[in-house]
Amino acid sequence: MGRISHRLTIRRRDFLRQGGIGLAVGAAGSLLAGCSSQSTEKGSAPSPTQPFDGKTILTFYIDDTNPYTAGADAFKEFLDFAAAHQLGGESSVILGYNWEDHGLLSNPSTDEQRSYIEQAKRAYDCGIDTHMELMTHSGLFDFDTGQVSDGAQHEGVWLHEPEVSQDQYEAYFRGILDEGDKIDIRFTGVTWPGCGCDACELRYSELMQGGGVKVNPNLWKALLNLASEGRFRGETVPCFVLGGLEEHALAAMASEGKYGVYDLYPHVDDFFGIWDNLPERVNADTYISADGTSGRIVEKINAGASHCVLYGHWQGLNPATGVGWDAFKTVVQRLESHYPDRILWMRPSALTDLVHQGDLIPSQPVPASDA
Numbered sequence: 106m107g108r109i110s111h112r113l114t115i116r117r118r119d120f121l122r123q124g125g126i127g128l129a130v131g132a133a134g135s136l137l138a139g140c141s142s143q144s145t146e147k148g149s150a151p152s153p154t155q156p157f158d159g160k161t162i163l164t165f166y167i168d169d170t171n172p173y174t175a176g177a178d179a180f181k182e183f184l185d186f187a188a189a190h191q192l193g194g195e196s197s198v199i200l201g202y203n204w205e206d207h208g209l210l211s212n213p214s215t216d217e218q219r220s221y222i223e224q225a226k227r228a229y230d231c232g233i234d235t236h237m238e239l240m241t242h243s244g245l246f247d248f249d250t251g252q253v254s255d256g257a258q259h260e261g262v263w264l265h266e267p268e269v270s271q272d273q274y275e276a277y278f279r280g281i282l283d284e285g286d287k288i289d290i291r292f293t294g295v296t297w298p299g300c301g302c303d304a305c306e307l308r309y310s311e312l313m314q315g316g317g318v319k320v321n322p323n324l325w326k327a328l329l330n331l332a333s334e335g336r337f338r339g340e341t342v343p344c345f346v347l348g349g350l351e352e353h354a355l356a357a358m359a360s361e362g363k364y365g366v367y368d369l370y371p372h373v374d375d376f377f378g379i380w381d382n383l384p385e386r387v388n389a390d391t392y393i394s395a396d397g398t399s400g401r402i403v404e405k406i407n408a409g410a411s412h413c414v415l416y417g418h419w420q421g422l423n424p425a426t427g428v429g430w431d432a433f434k435t436v437v438q439r440l441e442s443h444y445p446d447r448i449l450w451m452r453p454s455a456l457t458d459l460v461h462q463g464d465l466i467p468s469q470p471v472p473a474s475d476a
């Protein structure tokens with residue numbers, strides 16, 4: 106236990122189908138043109154009257170990013186591509202990923218880890234947000250002892266435990282943020298770490314029988330508190346935590362003044378190879394066909410949707426070993442050739458900033474043609 110493996114990554118959609126838990130995907134707009142090292146400021150939002158009228162904001166989440174599945178060079182290649190195409194999206198940083206084998210990224214011991222951290226610090230300037238997928242994507246980390254205790258509950262299901270207090274959530278997330286500070290990694294949001302291990306499945310089924318699997322609302326309050334302390338990079342915190350098969354409108358889960366915590370939901374399943382890096386789960390046409398006339402993104406554009414959120418996994422999407430990398434590039438290039446004036450890539454946190462400031466009204470869900 107304590108290890109992260111592909112096997113432990115629950116099939117998110119299957120899980121949602123069974124458990125009624127929703128997904129939230131968000132991407133933040135990359136209003137920055139590139140990723141020169143000097144610009145570390147937040148991308149400035151356009152004025153309310155311009156320029157996204159008539160455009161669909163696109164964004165994406167990449168789950169499970171780490172330097173062990175594919176190394177720092179692969180992450181650099183991804184970031185260079187994002188910058189060159191002015192993409193906006195998100196990629197997880199999981200400080201304790203496979204900590205038993207590799208230690209913590211916040212206490213790097215190898216050149217590969219250090220190189221990865223340098224890239225992760227550069228990501229924001231390439232239009233890419235950084236979500237914590239909690240500390241380990243596995244067992245709850247004990248920040249006092251610096252390890253996961255035997256038998257510790259896994260982090261994902263812990264977000265659904267009804268008895269956890271706001272203080273407990275806040276202390277745990279503060280621990281992750283403190284670890285990030287050690288290496289100058291600033292988090293923008295939170296992604297739920299899926300897990301299909303026996304213990305998690307058992308607990309989820311118990312929760313279902315006890316009235317349903319719901320995210321504990323204390324989570325949102327804890328995140329709002331940390332945001333208002335300036336612990337997240339921005340004032341709004343996009344979350345890919347809720348779930349459900351149906352699309353739902355982007356929603357504020359907690360809000361106070363200029364701070365807000367948002368559920369930002371994905372609109373397209375992962376057809377970039379998923380966590381198992383499966384060739385049969387690669388299909389660019391799902392997003393946009395070669396002639397640009399069909400696909401989920403095309404549906405959203407044609408419906409005048411305010412935004413469309415994609416997601417993938419580092420196992421399938423990375424440029425070194427991912428079977429979905431070419432498909433990802435193909436989707437970007439098809440969008441560029443067919444809809445250059447109808448889309449605007451944006452990082453998730455920029456999208457939630459716009460909504461929070463009242464500069465963008467999220468559109469209602471657009472049913473998928475194959476739903």
Ligand SMILES: [Zn+2]
Pocket residue numbers: 114168169238242297298299
């Ligand atoms: Zn994950």
Ligand SMILES: [Zn+2]
Pocket residue numbers: 113259300301302303304305306
């Ligand atoms: Zn588990």
